[in-house]
Amino acid sequence: MLVLGIEAATPVAAVAVVQGERVLAERMVNNQRTHSVNLLPMIKAVLEDARVAREDLGGIAVSSGPGSFTGLRIGMATAKTLAQVWGLPIVGISTLDALAYPLTGQGGLICPILNARKDEVYAAVYRTVEGKLERLEGPMAVRPEELVRRFEPLELPVTLLGDGVPIYGEFFKKQLGSRVFLAPGSAMWPRGAPVAELGYRLLMAGEGEDPLELLPNYIRLSEAEVKWLQKQKG
Structure with a gap:
């Protein structure tokens, strides 16, 4: 099975394609640019590097947290959108x-x-x-x-x-x-290859999810959520 792995939960953006436990291609940047700028070009490039068409993929794995709230949202949204459009199962992998x-x-x-x-x-x-x-x-x-x-x-x-x-x-x-x-x-730093490899194992075990059901694991509430709850209590 070919699996695309996406990591965006930290300042590092990383993408990889694995076939089973064999890494076919991987890219990583730590250039302080927002993940919304980096991820899609990296995904396109890593699929080309691996000589893999999206139709060949068996699933997508994405880092699901904990980590940066903004990075997690961008990575999860990107992975879930691609999985939904391409009709693929998706799994979340703990960043840790x-x-x-x-x-x-x-x-x-x-x-x-x-x-x-x-x-x-x-x-x-x-x-x-x-x-x-x-x-x-x-x-x-x-x-x-x-x-x-x-x-x-x-x-x-x-x-x-x-x-x-x-x-x-x-x-x-x-x-x-x-x-x-x-x-x-x-x-x-986190890499796309471990995300993809761990995702491969879950997908092979039948643990792939519908993209609409996958949620990030923030561990704790965001600052905005804390302030909202304080406001409600007030």
Whole structure:
């Protein structure tokens, strides 16, 4: 099965086409341009790079959060529109799962952290068990101090990755010392290929959804929603 993967939940825009677990083509940009400008040209280009026509696709996978509210909306709207127009099933893939997945097999804990603003990170904690990545905790919106408290009793090395690392990486190293490892730059950002590959597995298991039914996983309310609720209470 050929699957198109779309990642737009962070400042990075990424697109890939996989055939099963084989990556045929992938593009990624971190150029600070809005995803509404980047995504459609990238999708067109990656299909051409893979020499795949839209009629050949078996489904679409899209990063479903957590992450930037604006980026998620753009990515989800793009993926759902294409799936509906092309008549394809769609699956949502956790942004944190997609970040951690390429580090499957690494010892210790794997913890993607995304900048959630308000002095919080979106995070989840993973460990490789019998060759497969297992989520131990999350996804959650949590203060870095609280995440440190959760790591302390585990006494295991922790690999951090994600766009929260440039902001909070040194804090975690100071708190946890030599137990903390920061992923290299090439593994730091979300990519389209893990989204597509994880999507392929769900689609093969029959878990594809109608595009109209797929919803993002924001983890917490947006600022606009918080203000609206406060206004209603007032």
